[in-house]
Amino acid sequence: MSVAVKLTNVVKRFGELEVLKGVSFEINSGEVVALIGQSGSGKSTALRCINQLETIQGGSIEVCGHRVEDPKLDVRALRRDIGMVFQSYNLFPHMTVAQNIMLALRRVKGMRKDEAYEVAKPVLAKVGLSEKIDSYPEQLSGGQQQRVAIARSLAMQPKVMLFDEVTSALDPKLTGEVLRVMEDLARGGMTMIVVTHEMGFAKRAANRVIYMHTGKVWETGGADILSNPQTPELKEFMAEEL
Amino acid sequence: MHYQFDFGALLPYWQSFLSGALTTIEITVFSVIIGLGIGIACAIARRSQVAVLRAVVGVYIEAVRNTPFIVQIFFIFFGLSSVGIRMPIIAASVFAMVINVGAYTAEIVRAGMDSIHPSQIEAAQALGLSKFQIYRDIIMLPAIERVYPSLSSQFILMMLATSICSQISAEELTGVANNIQSNTFRSLETYFVVALLYIAITYLMRAAFFGLGLIAFPRRRRLGLGV
Numbered sequence: 001m002s003v004a005v006k007l008t009n010v011v012k013r014f015g016e017l018e019v020l021k022g023v024s025f026e027i028n029s030g031e032v033v034a035l036i037g038q039s040g041s042g043k044s045t046a047l048r049c050i051n052q053l054e055t056i057q058g059g060s061i062e063v064c065g066h067r068v069e070d071p072k073l074d075v076r077a078l079r080r081d082i083g084m085v086f087q088s089y090n091l092f093p094h095m096t097v098a099q100n101i102m103l104a105l106r107r108v109k110g111m112r113k114d115e116a117y118e119v120a121k122p123v124l125a126k127v128g129l130s131e132k133i134d135s136y137p138e139q140l141s142g143g144q145q146q147r148v149a150i151a152r153s154l155a156m157q158p159k160v161m162l163f164d165e166v167t168s169a170l171d172p173k174l175t176g177e178v179l180r181v182m183e184d185l186a187r188g189g190m191t192m193i194v195v196t197h198e199m200g201f202a203k204r205a206a207n208r209v210i211y212m213h214t215g216k217v218w219e220t221g222g223a224d225i226l227s228n229p230q231t232p233e234l235k236e237f238m239a240e241e242l
Numbered sequence: 243m244h245y246q247f248d249f250g251a252l253l254p255y256w257q258s259f260l261s262g263a264l265t266t267i268e269i270t271v272f273s274v275i276i277g278l279g280i281g282i283a284c285a286i287a288r289r290s291q292v293a294v295l296r297a298v299v300g301v302y303i304e305a306v307r308n309t310p311f312i313v314q315i316f317f318i319f320f321g322l323s324s325v326g327i328r329m330p331i332i333a334a335s336v337f338a339m340v341i342n343v344g345a346y347t348a349e350i351v352r353a354g355m356d357s358i359h360p361s362q363i364e365a366a367q368a369l370g371l372s373k374f375q376i377y378r379d380i381i382m383l384p385a386i387e388r389v390y391p392s393l394s395s396q397f398i399l400m401m402l403a404t405s406i407c408s409q410i411s412a413e414e415l416t417g418v419a420n421n422i423q424s425n426t427f428r429s430l431e432t433y434f435v436v437a438l439l440y441i442a443i444t445y446l447m448r449a450a451f452f453g454l455g456l457i458a459f460p461r462r463r464r465l466g467l468g469v
């Protein structure tokens with residue numbers, strides 16, 4: 001099994017504030033990893049370092065053969081291999097669902113409009129929103145917008161998908177429909193790093209759980225660490241989450 | 243007070259009125275198109291990482307926005323000619339207008355760009371779009387959509403300000419009217435006709451901006467938001 005993402009002693013500072021204090025973990029191709037931890041523990045920052053939305057001050061990150069901290073890194077090539085879905089969906093409001101999905105296919109992969117459309121259609125079907133192809137984001141519910149955002153990333157056929165609390169803005173019913181899409185993906189063999197507070201999802205879909213605390217990887221293991229935590233911090237965290 | 247209106251006295255001059263109006267439109271169209279380009283470039287420069295660039299553009303914008311247009315046009319036409327840079331009247335008019343439109347447009351467009359949430363840019367970066375593509379596809383179009391009403395009223399104000407070009411003897415609508423009234427001594431009628439023509443041009447411009455808006459912002463058309 002090949003390593004898809006590897007963080008080694010990653011240090012990230014915002015000015016004086018050290019947010020990641022030597023974070024290391026490895027994720028194999030096809031693995032689904034849930035990244036959990038208190039607010040402010042550095043989960044989002046860790047994800048954002050992986051596709052270089054943040055630059056790191058120390059350590060190294062390797063993603064599908066790209067060295068992220070290498071000054072000669074081709075950032076766009078790195079990002080072609082990584083899909084990212086955000087808590088606030090971040091669909092482009094002036095574009096239809098189809099245009100949102102087709103944009104990167106055309107601009108980054110250089111597809112013609114009709115080619116991109118043929119790619120967009122089945123991906124949208126996969127998230128169950130074929131009939132919304134010509135809608136604008138503001139005409140969709142939050143759950144639908146998030147599913148379009150997932151489809152937009154998927155259409156690029158990334159090797160790794162990053163999810164940053166993608167259901168936190170949604171009510172339970174809409175959360176369910178988004179999580180189902182993600183569980184489908186997980187079953188399909190996608191490599192996924194999922195920052196989440198949905199412990200149910202973590203238990204069902206994750207091969208592995210990484211618990212971060214104060215900018216460090218505090219505890220890691222199979223989904224069973226959620227019901228049987230080893231460190232007092234994770235114990236307390238799980239008690240709060242319930 | 244019994245004034246005898248005599249619009250008939252103006253009839254022989256209808257071609258002059260028309261050519262004045264056309265000149266006004268021409269000056270406006272050229273300066274709006276070029277000024278918009280300069281304004282967008284300056285708005286981008288105002289947000290650049292390069293401090294010198296930001297400062298230079300800032301000085302330009304402040305200088306233009308804090309001086310009257312008539313001073314600007316005198317500076318360009320009379321001022322520059324005294325150091326040997328001579329321009330035809332219409333060229334000087336368009337030049338002065340472009341400088342002016344560029345500065346105001348820059349501030350309006352910048353406000354629009356600032357209103358684009360950084361998360362939009364991050365989403366585009368995460369998809370692998372280049373800096374240029376992000377500016378064009380993610381920032382510029384929605385930014386201009388948001389400030390479109392301010393932008394179009396600014397352009398209409400500038401069309402009205404072309405009347406100041408008559409001060410350097412440009413043969414635009416007001417300049418033409420000044421000549422006609424000094425020939426006919428019918429100033430009331432002359433400026434009445436001129437006022438109507440300005441109103442007509444204003445409405446023409448509004449219609450044009452409305453049409454352009456429908457083409458440029460299909461979302462607003464589809465969702466019935468108006469432009």
Ligand SMILES: Nc1ncnc2c1ncn2[C@@H]1O[C@H](COP(=O)(O)OP(=O)(O)OP(=O)(O)O)[C@@H](O)[C@H]1O
Nearest residue numbers: 014017019037038039040041042043044045046165
């Ligand atoms: N751009 C930034 N500038 C300065 N500080 C930042 C920045 N981004 C994050 N931080 C700080 O880094 C720390 C970790 O933030 P991060 O967003 O990674 O936490 P998180 O684990 O994702 O929390 P949450 O569950 O609330 O999303 C926080 O203290 C935060 O204030």
Ligand SMILES: [Mg+2]
Nearest residue numbers: 043044045165
């Ligand atoms: Mg976070």
